[in-house]
Amino acid sequence: MEDERLYSMVGTRIKTIREQKGLSQQDLSLICNIEKTNLSRIEAGRTNLTIKNLYKISKALKIRMKEIIDVDEEDEKDFY
Amino acid sequence: MEDERLYSMVGTRIKTIREQKGLSQQDLSLICNIEKTNLSRIEAGRTNLTIKNLYKISKALKIRMKEIIDVDEEDEKDFY
DNA sequence: TGTTCTATTGCCATATATGATAACTTAATA
DNA sequence: TATTAAGTTATCATATATGGCAATAGAACA
Numbered sequence: 001m002e003d004e005r006l007y008s009m010v011g012t013r014i015k016t017i018r019e020q021k022g023l024s025q026q027d028l029s030l031i032c033n034i035e036k037t038n039l040s041r042i043e044a045g046r047t048n049l050t051i052k053n054l055y056k057i058s059k060a061l062k063i064r065m066k067e068i069i070d071v072d073e074e075d076e077k078d079f080y
Numbered sequence: 081m082e083d084e085r086l087y088s089m090v091g092t093r094i095k096t097i098r099e100q101k102g103l104s105q106q107d108l109s110l111i112c113n114i115e116k117t118n119l120s121r122i123e124a125g126r127t128n129l130t131i132k133n134l135y136k137i138s139k140a141l142k143i144r145m146k147e148i149i150d151v152d153e154e155d156e157k158d159f160y
Numbered sequence: 161t162g163t164t165c166t167a168t169t170g171c172c173a174t175a176t177a178t179g180a181t182a183a184c185t186t187a188a189t190a
Numbered sequence: 191t192a193t194t195a196a197g198t199t200a201t202c203a204t205a206t207a208t209g210g211c212a213a214t215a216g217a218a219c220a
Contacts, residue, residue, distance in 0.1 A: 066146035
């Protein structure tokens, strides 16, 4: 899939789970030590985040990284 | 866990799966368009790779991203 | 010996993720 | 109206992931 779509899907996963936990972006940013503006960019899918921050976010949300990153699409057998 | 440990575990997962598929680093680098030196650094756990390259590698290995990133450890309840 | 394949390492330049701050919008509420 | 909270966006500086190339080392083999 396109890069931007990948970022958006990951960002949306984070936003959805964060809201399920009743946390604001600022709450989450304080817990995991990521700038709130950066968190906003990540959730908006405007950033190619690193596994380091993916890990920090997953720990702050008390979930596994794979629960955030489980956004692969089915119809990609011939992507490469 | 420590950043370096995270990178190493992810790198090792990639290396293990790559070898299971009978691919050399150069093979994989050609398939997914990642510099072979960068791939070497990633597998060695010396790089905080981005989800974009995580995605490219997973597609080249014909697996899901979560199969690479499934390295969370159990004893981290109180990490944050 | 020489050759080939594989992987690593060093170096440099570039792109960009991130941190940090400020300004702004919107919504909710007193 | 004013105030507060939540989120977005712009800007800038810094750190670093990546691309690219060259050199090196080790293993396997002729």
